[in-house]
Amino acid sequence: MNKNLNEPAALSPPWSLMEARDINHGYRRRRRGMWARAGLKNVLSHVSLAVGQGLTLGLVGESGSGKSTLARLMLGMERPLSGKVLYKGNPMPRPFSGPWKKLRSKMQMVFQDPYAALDKRMTILEQAAEPLLIHGLADKKTALELARESLAKVSFPAHCLERKPGSLSGGQLQRAVIARAVILKPEFLICDEPVASLDVSIQAQVLILLSQLKADLNMSMVFVSHDLNVVSHISDHLAVLHRGRLVESGPVKQIFDRPAHPYTELLLSCAPGSKKTFVQASFSRDEAQASGCAFYRRCPRRQSECRDMAPPLSAVAPARQAACFFPLV
Amino acid sequence: MLTGCVFIALRLTGDPAALILGPEADAEALAGFRVSRGLDKPLYQQYFRYIKDLAVLDFGVSYVTGIPAREAFVEALGKTMKLMLPTAMVTLLLGIPLGVWAALKRGRAMDRGLMFFSVLGFAVPNFFFGLLLILFFTVFLGWLPSYGDADGWHYIMPVLTIATSEAAIFSRMARGAMLDSLNMPCVKAARTRGLPNWRIIWLHALPNALISLLTMAGFFLGALTAGAVITENIFSWPGTGRLLVISVANRDIPTVQMVVLGIGASLITANLAMDLLSLLANPRLRDAAR
Amino acid sequence: MSDKPMTFIRRFLAAAPASVVASVAILAVLAISAVLAGQICGHAPEAVNLMNRLKPPVPFSGSAFNHLLGTDELGRDILSRLLHGMRISFLIALAGTVAGASIGLGLGFMAAHFRGLVDDMVLTAIDFNAALPFIIMALAMLAFFGSQIYIIIAIMAVYGWDRYARLARNLSLSALTEGYAGALLALGASPGRIYIRHILPNIAGVLIVNMTLNFPGTILLETSLSFLGVGVQPPLTSLGVLLGFGRDYLTTAWWIAVAPGTVIVMVTLSITVLGDFIIGSLDGTYSFSKSDRL
Numbered sequence: 001m002n003k004n005l006n007e008p009a010a011l012s013p014p015w016s017l018m019e020a021r022d023i024n025h026g027y028r029r030r031r032r033g034m035w036a037r038a039g040l041k042n043v044l045s046h047v048s049l050a051v052g053q054g055l056t057l058g059l060v061g062e063s064g065s066g067k068s069t070l071a072r073l074m075l076g077m078e079r080p081l082s083g084k085v086l087y088k089g090n091p092m093p094r095p096f097s098g099p100w101k102k103l104r105s106k107m108q109m110v111f112q113d114p115y116a117a118l119d120k121r122m123t124i125l126e127q128a129a130e131p132l133l134i135h136g137l138a139d140k141k142t143a144l145e146l147a148r149e150s151l152a153k154v155s156f157p158a159h160c161l162e163r164k165p166g167s168l169s170g171g172q173l174q175r176a177v178i179a180r181a182v183i184l185k186p187e188f189l190i191c192d193e194p195v196a197s198l199d200v201s202i203q204a205q206v207l208i209l210l211s212q213l214k215a216d217l218n219m220s221m222v223f224v225s226h227d228l229n230v231v232s233h234i235s236d237h238l239a240v241l242h243r244g245r246l247v248e249s250g251p252v253k254q255i256f257d258r259p260a261h262p263y264t265e266l267l268l269s270c271a272p273g274s275k276k277t278f279v280q281a282s283f284s285r286d287e288a289q290a291s292g293c294a295f296y297r298r299c300p301r302r303q304s305e306c307r308d309m310a311p312p313l314s315a316v317a318p319a320r321q322a323a324c325f326f327p328l329v
Numbered sequence: 330m331l332t333g334c335v336f337i338a339l340r341l342t343g344d345p346a347a348l349i350l351g352p353e354a355d356a357e358a359l360a361g362f363r364v365s366r367g368l369d370k371p372l373y374q375q376y377f378r379y380i381k382d383l384a385v386l387d388f389g390v391s392y393v394t395g396i397p398a399r400e401a402f403v404e405a406l407g408k409t410m411k412l413m414l415p416t417a418m419v420t421l422l423l424g425i426p427l428g429v430w431a432a433l434k435r436g437r438a439m440d441r442g443l444m445f446f447s448v449l450g451f452a453v454p455n456f457f458f459g460l461l462l463i464l465f466f467t468v469f470l471g472w473l474p475s476y477g478d479a480d481g482w483h484y485i486m487p488v489l490t491i492a493t494s495e496a497a498i499f500s501r502m503a504r505g506a507m508l509d510s511l512n513m514p515c516v517k518a519a520r521t522r523g524l525p526n527w528r529i530i531w532l533h534a535l536p537n538a539l540i541s542l543l544t545m546a547g548f549f550l551g552a553l554t555a556g557a558v559i560t561e562n563i564f565s566w567p568g569t570g571r572l573l574v575i576s577v578a579n580r581d582i583p584t585v586q587m588v589v590l591g592i593g594a595s596l597i598t599a600n601l602a603m604d605l606l607s608l609l610a611n612p613r614l615r616d617a618a619r
Numbered sequence: 620m621s622d623k624p625m626t627f628i629r630r631f632l633a634a635a636p637a638s639v640v641a642s643v644a645i646l647a648v649l650a651i652s653a654v655l656a657g658q659i660c661g662h663a664p665e666a667v668n669l670m671n672r673l674k675p676p677v678p679f680s681g682s683a684f685n686h687l688l689g690t691d692e693l694g695r696d697i698l699s700r701l702l703h704g705m706r707i708s709f710l711i712a713l714a715g716t717v718a719g720a721s722i723g724l725g726l727g728f729m730a731a732h733f734r735g736l737v738d739d740m741v742l743t744a745i746d747f748n749a750a751l752p753f754i755i756m757a758l759a760m761l762a763f764f765g766s767q768i769y770i771i772i773a774i775m776a777v778y779g780w781d782r783y784a785r786l787a788r789n790l791s792l793s794a795l796t797e798g799y800a801g802a803l804l805a806l807g808a809s810p811g812r813i814y815i816r817h818i819l820p821n822i823a824g825v826l827i828v829n830m831t832l833n834f835p836g837t838i839l840l841e842t843s844l845s846f847l848g849v850g851v852q853p854p855l856t857s858l859g860v861l862l863g864f865g866r867d868y869l870t871t872a873w874w875i876a877v878a879p880g881t882v883i884v885m886v887t888l889s890i891t892v893l894g895d896f897i898i899g900s901l902d903g904t905y906s907f908s909k910s911d912r913l
Contacts, residue, residue, distance in 0.1 A: 028735070075805060077804065077805060096810075100807075101807045104805070104806060104807025105807065108805070108806070109802070109805045111801075111802055116798040116799065117798070117799055117801075117802040118799055118802070119799045119803075119817050119821065120799075120821065121820050121821055130803070130806065130808075131806050131807075134803075134806055134807055134808045134809075134812065135807060177802075180806070448888065448891055448892065448895070449888065451835075451887070451891060452835065452884055452887040452888035452891055453884050453887075453888075454839050454842065454843065454880075454883060454884070454887070455843075456842075456843060456846045456862065457862065457876075457880035457883060457884065460862070460865070460866055460869060460876050460880065461877075461880070463869060464869055464873050464876075464877075468869060468870050468873065551751070551752045552752070554752050554755070555752035555753070555754045555755070558752070558754050558755065558758070559754070559843055559846075559847070562847055563866075573755065573758055574758065574847045574848070574849060576762065577758045577759075577761050577762040577849050578848055578849050580762055580765075581762075582762060582763070585758070585759055585762040585763075586759075588755075589751075589755055589756075589758075589759045592751070592755055593750065593751050593755075596750075596751065596752075597750070
């Protein structure tokens, strides 16, 4: 479906538009009681990845693996506790600062739940026009005109423009959200599970729409999903997160053919339509270990050193990396 | 933090010396008073002195009566307790059965009538209901005394005043708790097992409803206290509420501070005790706490 | 609700039970007479007439319709004093409600926006507000600051602010983390624009319902304090002041106390009935969407 799929792609600078370098991030735990220590919940550790110019990076992992947090960091909504987010080689400005606000028109986001992402009290047309008004790029009349165009481009039904979100379907709303995101012609688009809440028949339409827009506007994209089938359709590269660590990255085609990390293999075998079978799937509540590989308990290939030491991310093939002592390739 | 706020508030309200000695006092008397109370020292020293006094439960002497605030409060607290115990009993004996009954007859005339009275009980303020009682029983019928705490007859109207309005609210809560517990799976299961109705109600639904009511004990105590503040003033009952209002009217800060902190401390202690009690009564919470 | 007002009124009359319609009618009559207090009755509220002291209301006195609700110990017309007292009570309660809602909204938005320490402080303050029966806090504040009218309004504001703060905090927090407000933040909208243009209109309905529910409590708080003699101070009258005066004349002139008391009951009862009805109909016909849930 995607023409870029088979081309060898450079993942390293200077071609990367967006780059994350050795990101560590966590959230403060709510204090319970007056004297309890405020703990830190670690969400991402030592994550580095890059998004090539004009390419799409698929970000996969189970829920709680930190993929949405990584998306927020790349969008600059938060600052990582340590590490750097670089956009076109420049560090991401502080959230809500002047330069940050300028960047907003360059990078946009499509959300998982289109019902929640839209204001229930405004019409679709007004909401699609809002980015122009926020950034002062057009007066109200022109903004509405441009919004009409943008909505037409995503095939939003013309007779529904004046409606409010309450009376529209999920697919229609997601189109409106996409129209709002691309009205400023961004260079970089993050899609956080954009089709997870949609009906399967509509998922395909939205995916086709996204890849068309990407080609038309020459955007780079990060596509966050837990569904490998969806990701494989739209992405050029794949990054697999497991418990806040990057366990594998590389071109989609190669990873699908031969995953290097046992966790990726597990994910692939779970995807519907897969011919491979992967028997080991016992989930343990207490997988996290003080040291050692986070996947240790579930891994069929574990050896004693996996328990004592966390494997670093290292090259397993050209343009491919995996965090495993015993990669499958 | 709290003491800091109170201290700042104390100083913000003006010169205590002028407040106590009144407008007629001359400058020399004011100065002498300041020295005797340590008010001539720098503020931070005054603050330390204030904290030190609080730590040994010395709340100072009433500006008006000259009685130590603590003694006045302890005496009044006893009287308030004497009023609140029977009131709490009447409230529970009135509120819980009525609420449970309404829940069992849900949607019928009985239920709706009771709930209407409950709204009425909330809407008729304590102070007006108390006056109506006085008007009826003292002025028109001449049966009951309207002020003081001398003997048993004096209890009837104050207790009735607080208890009716609290029971009105409490019966609503009891109705809600009972409806919830009638919908619990274990009660439904008991019904499908074909147990007799009285068994289901007395052995399954009611205990569960009572346990969930126990968690509202804190709210209940607070409401009783608030009711007592008003009611004691209507019937000139010499308790903490009356003491508080009189000292507020006289701007007798040491006594006000004593009463507010004292009531606060008593309520917190009582709430803690209630929490422990509900921990003991509810097996699910007991296990969770372990 | 965007229909013409007439159709809205007709729909309301069709849907609401008689008790609710009666409540609305009572409130409307009371509000109008409070506003027009000066125009309605011929007597000035402070006009003293010692010849006409302690006259009972018309049905009991059999005298002329000069003083519909009788007179007090100084021969002042009770109806006139009642209407003016009502005006003061309503004004204090309204001003206090509006001030409390504004403070609560501001603090709630701040807690949601800055999170962390600010959030902790606001939550602690909310808990602190709930720790003591409020009447005791109110009395303490009066002792410290005196009984000026603006202090009383401030107390009414403090009485309600925590509700609005909790509401505003929770609703905007959920809108910011997973809802439309978070989307706008990512679009680069300024916080001011988000809170005023988007979040405020979205939570306005819940807010108004809460103001309605809180109003009887506010009225009762003011009248209680005034009844105890530490609230509104003469020569200003409020319903509570009138009731407090009436208490002293209970044995000789019961009507001085009964008139303001009845008005208080009518107000609180009507608003409570109305509030219950609004909540009930919200539960049934208008389900709060995800981001509106508390």
